[in-house]
Amino acid sequence: MTAFDDLMAFQRETEALSQVAGRLGWDQETMMPRGAAEQRAEEMAAMESVLHARRTDPRIADWLDSAIPANEVETAHIREIRRAYDRAMKVPARLSAEIARVTSRAQGIWAGARAAEDPSAFLPILTQVIALRREEAACLSDGTGTSAYDALVDDYEPGARAKGIAAIFGEMRPRLVALREAIRASGKGTPALDGVFDETMQISLAAEIARAFGYDFNHGRIDRAVHPFSSGSGLDVRITTRTDPAHPLGALYSTLHEVGHGAYEQGVDPAYLLTPLGQGASMGVHESQSRIYENQLGRSRAFTGWLYGRMRDRFGDFGIANAEDFYRAVNAVETGFIRTEADEVHYNLHIFLRFDLEQALIAGDLSSRDLEAAWNDRFAADFGLTVGKPSDGFLQDVHWSVGLFGYFPTYSLGNVYAGCLNAAIRAARPDLDDRLAEGDPTPATDWLREALQRPGALRSPLATIEAATGAAPEPGPLLDYLEAKFADLYDL
Amino acid sequence: MTAFDDLMAFQRETEALSQVAGRLGWDQETMMPRGAAEQRAEEMAAMESVLHARRTDPRIADWLDSAIPANEVETAHIREIRRAYDRAMKVPARLSAEIARVTSRAQGIWAGARAAEDPSAFLPILTQVIALRREEAACLSDGTGTSAYDALVDDYEPGARAKGIAAIFGEMRPRLVALREAIRASGKGTPALDGVFDETMQISLAAEIARAFGYDFNHGRIDRAVHPFSSGSGLDVRITTRTDPAHPLGALYSTLHEVGHGAYEQGVDPAYLLTPLGQGASMGVHESQSRIYENQLGRSRAFTGWLYGRMRDRFGDFGIANAEDFYRAVNAVETGFIRTEADEVHYNLHIFLRFDLEQALIAGDLSSRDLEAAWNDRFAADFGLTVGKPSDGFLQDVHWSVGLFGYFPTYSLGNVYAGCLNAAIRAARPDLDDRLAEGDPTPATDWLREALQRPGALRSPLATIEAATGAAPEPGPLLDYLEAKFADLYDL
Numbered sequence: 001m002t003a004f005d006d007l008m009a010f011q012r013e014t015e016a017l018s019q020v021a022g023r024l025g026w027d028q029e030t031m032m033p034r035g036a037a038e039q040r041a042e043e044m045a046a047m048e049s050v051l052h053a054r055r056t057d058p059r060i061a062d063w064l065d066s067a068i069p070a071n072e073v074e075t076a077h078i079r080e081i082r083r084a085y086d087r088a089m090k091v092p093a094r095l096s097a098e099i100a101r102v103t104s105r106a107q108g109i110w111a112g113a114r115a116a117e118d119p120s121a122f123l124p125i126l127t128q129v130i131a132l133r134r135e136e137a138a139c140l141s142d143g144t145g146t147s148a149y150d151a152l153v154d155d156y157e158p159g160a161r162a163k164g165i166a167a168i169f170g171e172m173r174p175r176l177v178a179l180r181e182a183i184r185a186s187g188k189g190t191p192a193l194d195g196v197f198d199e200t201m202q203i204s205l206a207a208e209i210a211r212a213f214g215y216d217f218n219h220g221r222i223d224r225a226v227h228p229f230s231s232g233s234g235l236d237v238r239i240t241t242r243t244d245p246a247h248p249l250g251a252l253y254s255t256l257h258e259v260g261h262g263a264y265e266q267g268v269d270p271a272y273l274l275t276p277l278g279q280g281a282s283m284g285v286h287e288s289q290s291r292i293y294e295n296q297l298g299r300s301r302a303f304t305g306w307l308y309g310r311m312r313d314r315f316g317d318f319g320i321a322n323a324e325d326f327y328r329a330v331n332a333v334e335t336g337f338i339r340t341e342a343d344e345v346h347y348n349l350h351i352f353l354r355f356d357l358e359q360a361l362i363a364g365d366l367s368s369r370d371l372e373a374a375w376n377d378r379f380a381a382d383f384g385l386t387v388g389k390p391s392d393g394f395l396q397d398v399h400w401s402v403g404l405f406g407y408f409p410t411y412s413l414g415n416v417y418a419g420c421l422n423a424a425i426r427a428a429r430p431d432l433d434d435r436l437a438e439g440d441p442t443p444a445t446d447w448l449r450e451a452l453q454r455p456g457a458l459r460s461p462l463a464t465i466e467a468a469t470g471a472a473p474e475p476g477p478l479l480d481y482l483e484a485k486f487a488d489l490y491d492l
Numbered sequence: 493m494t495a496f497d498d499l500m501a502f503q504r505e506t507e508a509l510s511q512v513a514g515r516l517g518w519d520q521e522t523m524m525p526r527g528a529a530e531q532r533a534e535e536m537a538a539m540e541s542v543l544h545a546r547r548t549d550p551r552i553a554d555w556l557d558s559a560i561p562a563n564e565v566e567t568a569h570i571r572e573i574r575r576a577y578d579r580a581m582k583v584p585a586r587l588s589a590e591i592a593r594v595t596s597r598a599q600g601i602w603a604g605a606r607a608a609e610d611p612s613a614f615l616p617i618l619t620q621v622i623a624l625r626r627e628e629a630a631c632l633s634d635g636t637g638t639s640a641y642d643a644l645v646d647d648y649e650p651g652a653r654a655k656g657i658a659a660i661f662g663e664m665r666p667r668l669v670a671l672r673e674a675i676r677a678s679g680k681g682t683p684a685l686d687g688v689f690d691e692t693m694q695i696s697l698a699a700e701i702a703r704a705f706g707y708d709f710n711h712g713r714i715d716r717a718v719h720p721f722s723s724g725s726g727l728d729v730r731i732t733t734r735t736d737p738a739h740p741l742g743a744l745y746s747t748l749h750e751v752g753h754g755a756y757e758q759g760v761d762p763a764y765l766l767t768p769l770g771q772g773a774s775m776g777v778h779e780s781q782s783r784i785y786e787n788q789l790g791r792s793r794a795f796t797g798w799l800y801g802r803m804r805d806r807f808g809d810f811g812i813a814n815a816e817d818f819y820r821a822v823n824a825v826e827t828g829f830i831r832t833e834a835d836e837v838h839y840n841l842h843i844f845l846r847f848d849l850e851q852a853l854i855a856g857d858l859s860s861r862d863l864e865a866a867w868n869d870r871f872a873a874d875f876g877l878t879v880g881k882p883s884d885g886f887l888q889d890v891h892w893s894v895g896l897f898g899y900f901p902t903y904s905l906g907n908v909y910a911g912c913l914n915a916a917i918r919a920a921r922p923d924l925d926d927r928l929a930e931g932d933p934t935p936a937t938d939w940l941r942e943a944l945q946r947p948g949a950l951r952s953p954l955a956t957i958e959a960a961t962g963a964a965p966e967p968g969p970l971l972d973y974l975e976a977k978f979a980d981l982y983d984l
Contacts, residue, residue: 016538019531020516027515031523035710036728039511042766046508050542218527236528274534 003066004074008275010063011081014054015274019232021047026231026238028107030223041104048100055088073277076458080276083158090139099132103403110401111226119372119390126400127368130361133403137362149362152406156283157413159460162359165409168416168475169352175479179486180345183333186490190332194319197248201314205248206241206255208310213293214445215239215259216266227398228254228340230261230290233279237265248315249330250341252307253294260293261286263445267453282461283407287414288421289448295344296422296481297444301327302436310439331489335383337392344482346383348415353378354397354408362405417465419478421452424469495558496566500767502555503573506546507766511724513539518723518730520599522715533596540592547580565769568950572768575650582631591624595895602893603718611864611882618892619860622853625895629854641854644898648775649905651952654851657901660908660967661844667971671978672837675825678982682824686811689740693806697740698733698747700802705785706937707731707751708758719890720746720832722753722782725771729757740807741822742833744799745786752785753778755937759945774953775899779906780913781940787836788914788973789936793819794928802931823981827875829884836974838875840907845870846889846900854897909957911970913944916961 001009024047028040064082069075088096106125113122137148144151150161207222220232225240232238239258243251264280272278280286297303301324308326311318320326333343339350357374360366366374375394376387387393399407426432429443436444451468458464465473486492493501516539520532556574561567580588598617605614629640636643642653699714712724717732724730731750735743756772764770772778789795793816800818803810812818825835831842849866852858858866867886868879879885891899918924921935928936943960950956957965978984 012534013538013541016531016535017542020512020535020539023516023519024512027519031713033709033711033713033728033730035708039508039727039765042504043508043512046505047512049505050509216527217525219525221523221525235531236525238525273531 002068003063004068004070004078007060007063007067007081008077010054010057010059011077011276012274014051015276015278017047017051017054019234019236019274021051022231022233023236026240028104029225029227029229030240034108037105037108041101044104045097045101049093049097052088052091052093052096055084056093060085073458077276080457084276087140087155090142091136092139095132095136095139099129099136099403102128102132103401106401106403107398110395110398114391114395117389117391117395119395122395122401123368126371129401129403130368130405133405134362134364137405147363149359149406152362153409154406156404156407156410157461158282159462160284160409160413162409165355165413169348169355169409169412172348172412172416172475172479173352175483176345176348179483180333180335180349182492183345183486183490186492188490190328190334191320191325192332193247193249193329195315195317196245197315197318199243199245199251202243202248202251203241205310205314206251209252209298209307210239210255210259210262212439213256213259213297213441214263214267214449216263219266220262222255228258230258230265233265233268234270234273237262248311253298253330254340256298257290257294260290263293263449264289264453267449268456269454272456272458277456277458279457281455281457281459281464283410284413284417285452285461285464287411288417288465289414289453291415292418292421292444292448293441296418297436297441299330299344300433300436302433303439303441304330305437306439328489331485333486333490335385337379337383337385337387338396340396345486348412349382351408351412353382355412358400358405358408361400413461416475416478417473419475419481420465420469420471420473421448422481423477424451494560495555496560496562496570499552499555499559499573500569502546502549502551503569503768504766506543507768507770509539509543509546511726511728511766513543514723514725515728518732520596521717521719521721522732529597529600533593536596537589537593541585541589544580544583544585544588547576548585552577565950569768572949576768579632579647582634583628584631587624587628587631591621591628591895594620594624595893598893598895599890602887602890606883606887609881609883609887611887614887614893615860618863621893621895622860622897625897626854626856629897639855641851641898644854645901646898648899648902649953650774651954652776652901652905654901657847657905661840661847661901661904664840664904664908664967664971665844667975668837668840671975672825672827672841674984675837675978675982678984680982682826683812683817683821684824685739685741685821687807687809688737689807689810691735691737691743694735694740694743695733697802697806698743701744701790701799702731702747702751702754704931705748705751705789705933706755706759706941708755711758712754714747720750722750722757725757725760726762726765729754740803745790745822746832748790749782749786752782755785755941756781756945759941760948761946764948764950769948769950771949773947773949773951773956775902776905776909777944777953777956779903780909780957781906781945783907784910784913784936784940785933788910789928789933791822791836792925792928794925795931795933796822797929798931820981823977825978825982827877829871829875829877829879830888832888837978840904841874843900843904845874847904850892850897850900905953908967908970909965911967911973912957912961912963912965913940914973915969916943 024044032040067078069078106129109125110122113119134148137151140151141148147162153160153162219235220237220239223240224242228240228242230239239262241251241255241258264286268278304327305323308323320329331343333345335346336342342350357366372390372394379385379387379393425444425447428447432443452464459467462472516536524532559570561570598621601617602614605611626640629643632643633640639654645652645654711727712729712731715732716734720732720734722731731754733743733747733750756778760770796819797815800815812821823835825837827838828834834842849858864882864886871877871879871885917936917939920939924935944956951959954964
């Protein structure tokens with residue numbers, strides 16, 4: 001056994017334990033009895049404490065010093081292990097365990113507060129979560145010359161920095177706002193679905209679409225959750241969805257979104273199972289998969305044409321006269337409160353708001369006490385709407401309750417990457433629309449599997465996109481795609 | 493912090509991790525995608541390796557040496573921690589991890605082999621499991637003067653030995669056989685349920701009964717599994733059941749059985765949460781709860797009278813004319829192949845067979861290759877029936893696939909304990925039958941909660957029963973109860 005082999009054997013067990021911790025999180029959102037929350041918090045903290053001890057095991061430093069990587073893959077393993085080790089060494093075990101314990105509790109409290117429209121029930125623990133993550137960010141950024149917020153972002157999008165993100169978002173905002181204004185000015189309405197849609201049938205159609213997009217039920221499953229998510233890597237990758245009898249598109253497109261995440265994890269080279277490379281390259285790259293499945297493929301005219309037929313088969317007449325009207329309904333641009341329900345034009349504006357607010361929270365320029373007012377003011381300014389209830393405002397997302405600060409911008413980075421990938425696929429596979437029109441996305445999903453998903457975390461996020469598309473990512477292709485698509489839809 | 497406090501804090505984290513490992517087991521049987529089995533085996537092995545390291549942590553020996561218990565409860569904590577530590581120190585980490593890995597795989601292989609009626613698919617891994625458990629038993633019994641099999645039994649029923657168990661079973665066998673023969677000779681048939689029983693309705697009635705018997709859904713849930721089981725302690729105690737459209741009593745009584753287990757765990761003093769006392773005293777005492785809920789309460793004339801009305805409400809006419817016929821149907825004595833479907837008269841005979849065969853397997857007197865023939869021969873001798881397919885024979889139970897040797901006798905010990913507890917409750921609560929006739933088992937379940945469940949593992953198994961009933965357990969009350977009940981039912 002070489003030092004490299006020892007290191008990888010140790011790492012493999014850590015990865016397995018990390019999968020266990022992830023599955024506990026899945027269980028908490030889908031299966032756990034309500035009254036188990038306090039015990040679960042202790043279980044999560046115990047797992048976190050075990051993982052922290054392993055991630056800071058002094059043998060790792062010795063192995064890293066002695067290991068001699070023999071090729072590109074081994075070099076990438078070493079890079080990822082060193083990255084995680086350096087990060088873990090900076091955070092005291094006590095803090096790490098405390099964050100796990102508090103965020104596990106906070107998630108349940110958030111769900112209750114959101115259901116009861118009662119911010120006051122959530123604010124005390126949110127304040128705790130922010131304080132803990134600020135403390136962690138201070139540990140992480142100490143001596144690196146980056147800001148506390150940058151240190152958090154780096155967890156989700158290695159190498160990304162707030163300044164660079166702000167520049168990208170600054171390039172996107174005027175073109176998105178102009179597009180939104182042009183659509184508003186067009187005065188053109190969109191047809192709406194009308195009916196009561198059996199929820200079991202929704203799930204069954206969602207599963208059919210998931211299968212068509214390559215999600216493998218032999219290594220996954222779909223359950224219901226308040227806030228849909230995907231979870232797990234390797235041979236056990238689970239996704240969730242939610243249904244609403246009046247809004248079948250919500251279940252279908254949130255499933256398709258999670259299928260993008262799930263198929264990415266399932267598509268990673270099996271040789272990387274339970275290694276640092278055996279998962280997505282970053283949250284942004286992950287989101288590129290969920291967004292391209294959901295939007296560039298799932299909301300295309302070609303695919304919605306096929307989907308319209310399947311919807312008619314399943315639900316009969318639902319007030320939409322033809323496939324073109326269905327395409328317009330699926331792509332309706334309407335200003336709304338909820339990020340996860342936002343159309344492609346508004347979506348990134350929701351992210352820009354969160355990006356700015358969470359930077360202020362972590363910098364200490366905004367207190368959790370003032371968060372709701374700050375949110376509502378900014379929302380009125382950006383969207384022209386008054387937030388009427390907290391579940392339409394700052395209580396809508398689970399992220400901050402579980403400590404995910406620095407995560408939101410990866411959604412928009414994912415959109416940018418998806419724009420680049422879509423342009424590359426369309427150039428490589430001119431037959432894509434013909435196939436999508438038959439309900440077959442495989443020209444795109446096969447391309448993505450080979451070019452982007454299979455390498456897992458072999459390369460950095462930017463290098464992953466560049467290896468797939470041949471060019472460094474930038475927002476142009478996404479904005480071009482959006483302007484062309486919606487100019488056509490709204491006769492702009 | 494005293495040494496005792498340090499020990500308990502460390503132990504609490506171990507108990508939390510042990511709950512996590514248990515929940516992985518639950519997931520494997522209820523939720524896990526089929527193709528995840530190999531990865532799950534690594535996850536379980538990693539958890540087992542973590543737990544083994546904690547259970548053999550050298551600090552435990554120091555803490556145990558220095559800790560001064562201040563009262564009966566602390567003394568019991570020390571006793572249980574020392575017991576677990578001594579046990580863990582005897583088994584090498586490698587062996588412990590290997591057992592976890594192999595049994596996790598074996599369970600899936602067993603399920604496949606059972607479904608395909610293909611013993612040859614199962615025998616290779618069963619041979620491995622037996623070899624590993626023999627190796628473990630040799631480590632455990634080394635220098636103790638007990639047999640390898642005794643060492644395994646002691647895991648499930650602390651203090652019990654094969655010799656003592658054989659003596660109890662020897663006392664039971666002739667009276668059970670005589671009772672079975674008398675029932676056969678009576679020539680009296682029993683009415684049978686006739687119909688197709690909606691499975692969702694079965695689950696809903698099972699849940700109603702579970703609630704009535706005190707199972708708390710705020711700290712638990714019911715799912716389906718091939719082989720029903722209960723899982724977890726403290727605030728998260730889950731049970732499973734199975735349904736068959738032709739046999740609603742299977743779902744109802746297997747649920748009631750698991751409710752006995754689940755209510756026991758939920759009934760333990762909350763002060764013992766995540767401590768060594770925060771669970772049942774032994775598998776035998778556990779089984780006493782499941783059996784008394786299922787049989788002495790659930791299959792009583794009084795309760796079945798109430799249940800008959802609920803069944804009629806839910807399912808309409810199902811071919812049973814009146815409550816007395818339903819009582820007879822629920823308690824039909826019929827020789828069958830399947831242990832879990834056996835009536836109260838035959839049940840222990842199924843256990844005696846397994847007890848003898850597994851002793852031979854562990855002693856090395858019987859090879860897994862010869863197991864099927866040995867099972868079938870013994871079954872013909874004891875039951876007068878020829879086993880026609882492996883799923884009716886040695887492939888019917890999950891236990892051996894997951895390495896549970898020495899576990900089966902605790903089922904019959906549980907029956908013996910249940911007989912003693914039933915006699916004590918009937919003496920203390922002469923109103924029990926009147927209340928059961930209204931669907932209300934609380935005179936019994938409240939008595940059990942206070943007298944037996946609340947103390948958890950404070951006392952040894954025998955002392956737990958004796959503290960509740962006032963006398964050392966012996967098989968007399970169970971046999972008296974069975975003879976009286978079935979003499980009445982079959983006019984003997």
